[in-house]
Amino acid sequence: MxxxxxxxxxxxxxxxxxxxxxxxxxxxxxxxxxxxxxxxxxxxxxxxxxxxxxxxxxxxxxxxxxxxxxxxxxxxxxxxxxxxxxxxxxxxxxxxxxxxxxxxxxxxxxxxxxxxxxxxxxxxxxxxxxxxxxxxxxxxxxxxxxxxxxxxxxxxxxxxxxxxxxxxxxxxxxxxxxxxxxxxxxxxxxxxxxxxxxxxxxxxxxxxxxxxxxxxxxxxxxxxxxxxxxxxxxxxxxxxGDYEKKSGVEQLFEYLELIRKYHIPFAAIKTRAPSFTKGIVGGAEIRTSINKCTSFEELITSLKGVWSF
Ligand SMILES: Cc1cc2nc3c(=O)[nH]c(=O)nc-3n(C[C@H](O)[C@H](O)[C@H](O)COP(=O)(O)O)c2cc1C
Structure with a gap:
């Protein structure tokens, strides 16, 4: 084949x-x-x-x-x-x-x-x-x-x-x-x-x-x-010969929507989400808030709190 x-x-x-x-x-x-x-x-x-x-x-x-x-x-x-x-x-x-x-x-x-x-x-x-x-x-x-x-x-x-x-x-x-x-x-x-x-x-x-x-x-x-x-x-x-950038946080929000769509367990998000915030301003704060959350809704609210866009 x-x-x-x-x-x-x-x-x-x-x-x-x-x-x-x-x-x-x-x-x-x-x-x-x-x-x-x-x-x-x-x-x-x-x-x-x-x-x-x-x-x-x-x-x-x-x-x-x-x-x-x-x-x-x-x-x-x-x-x-x-x-x-x-x-x-x-x-x-x-x-x-x-x-x-x-x-x-x-x-x-x-x-x-x-x-x-x-x-x-x-x-x-x-x-x-x-x-x-x-x-x-x-x-x-x-x-x-x-x-x-x-x-x-x-x-x-x-x-x-x-x-x-x-x-x-x-x-x-x-x-x-x-x-x-x-x-x-x-x-x-x-x-x-x-x-x-x-x-x-x-x-x-x-x-x-x-x-x-x-x-x-x-x-x-x-x-x-x-x-x-x-x-x-x-x-x-x-x-x-050229290309644009897209912010990690914007990509993280998109990823989280898909995580919800496909019912991926919340525990998995904690290990997967932090990579989107590496090297960005406020990244450490976002990672701390990801760690504290216990549900998907809580995470979205908390992310919107630390990151307004
Ligand atoms: C977090 C992580 C998980 C990986 N899991 C697999 C895997 O399941 N199967 C596989 O063939 N390679 C796996 N790899 C190896 C990558 O597919 C790739 O061969 C390796 O990272 C080199 O490519 P890179 O320099 O683009 O990272 C993994 C790599 C990373 C970083």
């Missing part, structure tokens, strides 16, 4: 605890070429966990949208993928997460230890579902074991529709810089679409990395935190 054609090369990266339906709808509204759910455990989906089912809610405007699954057991990942595939345009497998809780089970970036296994995984999954299967990787386990090109070729040979690469190793976590040279090498070596990722925070960097690496698209994670409007900025910069 072919990877969908994107309206923009700027894609919202999967972010656990961030890319809920409300955030994804905003990113899409502001021009993201594609959106990803946060990673969802295949085990949790097959067990019908309410929290995981909430993570895979999708918005009607959100097309194409990918679900990102993780798991160490291909049969279970297939079962989860079959359960969700009707709602999604792409099934993505997480082979990049460096978190111990995930890698100790052999899932996430631990799979980079065994490219042949990734190949078998993709092969079985791609033949079991009716949607394109993609993989998101890191460039390798550590400096001595950089194998992104090898993994990408194996993914392609086994029916993967695209590959996304965060230009860091598992060992690096978030330290150092994303290695776009390796991402460029992957793009040169495979024919399936390649999505580059890592340290793209501004429209200027986006354009520079796109041109340097020749990738088909770039995923943005931290650059969209608190600023899903970044997709509008990137698209405008690519088209006309």
């Amino acid at each position: 072919k990877f969908p054609k994107l309206s923009s090369p700027a894609v919202l990266s999967p972010m656990s605890g961030v890319t809920d339906i409300a955030f994804r709808e905003m990113a899409k509204k502001y021009g993201a070429g594609m959106t990803y759910t946060e990673f969802v455990s295949s085990t949790a989906i097959t067990r019908g966990s309410g929290r995981s089912l909430r993570m895979i809610q999708t918005s009607s405007i959100e097309k194409p949208v990918a679900v990102q699954l993780y798991g160490n057991n291909v049969e279970e990942v297939i079962e989860a993928a079959r359960f969700v595939e009707e709602k999604f345009d792409v099934i993505d497998v997480n082979c990049g997460c460096p978190v111990w809780k995930v890698i100790k089970t052999g899932a996430g970036s631990a799979m980079l230890n065994n490219p042949e296994l990734i190949g078998k995984f993709v092969n079985k999954l791609a033949s079991a579902v009716n949607k394109p299967v993609t993989v998101k990787i890191r460039i390798g386990i550590d400096d001595k074991r950089i194998n992104a090109v090898e993994v990408a070729k194996i993914v392609e040979e086994n029916g993967g529709a695209a590959i996304a690469i965060h230009g860091r190793t598992q060992k690096q976590g978030y330290s150092g810089k994303a290695n776009w040279e390796i991402i460029k090498q992957v793009k040169e070596k495979v024919n399936i679409p390649v999505i580059g990722n890592g340290d793209v925070f501004t429209p200027e960097i986006f354009k520079e990395r796109l041109e340097y690496s020749g990738v088909d698209a770039i995923m943005i994670a931290r650059g969209a935190l608190g600023n899903p409007f970044v997709f509008n900025q990137i698209n405008n910069y690519l088209k006309k």
